[in-house]
Amino acid sequence: MRNSSLMHYHLGLTIFSLFPGVFVFLITHHWYWLVMTVVLVNILGLFRTSIFLSLAFHVLKPMAGILGGEGFAAEEMVITLGSKKTLQKLGGSIPAERILLLLPHCLQRHDCDRRITFNPYNCIRCGGCPVGSLLDLAERTGVKIAIATGGTLARRHIKDLRPLAVVAVACPRDLGQGMLDAHPVPVAGVENARPAGDCIDTTVDVCAVEETINRLTYHVEKNLENPLREDDSFFP
Ligand code: SF4
Numbered sequence: 001m002r003n004s005s006l007m008h009y010h011l012g013l014t015i016f017s018l019f020p021g022v023f024v025f026l027i028t029h030h031w032y033w034l035v036m037t038v039v040l041v042n043i044l045g046l047f048r049t050s051i052f053l054s055l056a057f058h059v060l061k062p063m064a065g066i067l068g069g070e071g072f073a074a075e076e077m078v079i080t081l082g083s084k085k086t087l088q089k090l091g092g093s094i095p096a097e098r099i100l101l102l103l104p105h106c107l108q109r110h111d112c113d114r115r116i117t118f119n120p121y122n123c124i125r126c127g128g129c130p131v132g133s134l135l136d137l138a139e140r141t142g143v144k145i146a147i148a149t150g151g152t153l154a155r156r157h158i159k160d161l162r163p164l165a166v167v168a169v170a171c172p173r174d175l176g177q178g179m180l181d182a183h184p185v186p187v188a189g190v191e192n193a194r195p196a197g198d199c200i201d202t203t204v205d206v207c208a209v210e211e212t213i214n215r216l217t218y219h220v221e222k223n224l225e226n227p228l229r230e231d232d233s234f235f236p
Helices: 003-028 031-047 049-066 073-090 131-141 151-161 172-181 206-216 220-225
Strands: 099-104 144-148 165-170 187-191
Touching: 003 031, 003 049, 003 073, 031 049, 049 073, 049 172, 073 172, 073 187, 073 206, 099 131, 099 151, 099 206, 131 144, 131 206, 144 151, 151 172, 165 172, 165 206, 172 187, 187 206
Parallel strands: 099 144, 099 165, 165 187
Antiparallel strands: none
16 A cells, blocks of 8 residues: 555545535534544545545646646556555456456557557567567456557447456556546556656556456465455455
8 A cells, every 4th residue: 555645545535525524614613513524524435435536536636736746646546546445345256257458559569560459469479569468468367358549448448348347557647537437347557667758668567467467366276275355454
């Protein structure tokens, strides 16, 4: 768990809760009802993360813009906490064939002429970019794989393939927004690396993708050996 993501989450909820808090204060004229509203929203946020994560994101995002903040703190918050919730709730329970590995088109080398958007298996796995290794990984683990050029195509893949969970690779901006858009389909995110800049010749840690898939996948042997899942201290 990244502490800064958790801090941003509760900061967003606290700012959001000031609106109903002030309203309650104006009615009751008791400041402690304002405090109680803030505390209550933060406690509810621990139990209903999906809804409150979206609220915190939409409060923090414009604030970061107004304050001139750089980076993607709001998106990082969604990626870290959303992925954690997905893995904690569903880890070890999804059949591989119901997991969708969703990749961004920018992983493909910019001068590759293979048309992989509608059929990733058109890739001849030349080793020029991570797409070949990710196809190997999809075959080895049994998950479905799809490539999206943007949010619209990503949503269409999810609608058509009807996965129980998605392992998504993307940049923080697309991944954070995409994880919220995919709701109620749970997503575990893996951020890509952008050594050549945004949206071109990006890459990803294939081992991190494999580990995420393995944590989600239902393994008969693993469940016989260890029927109890790893406990989690944050999400109930
Ligand atoms: S592995 Fe080679 S063929 Fe496949 S998408 Fe990348 S560059 Fe193209």
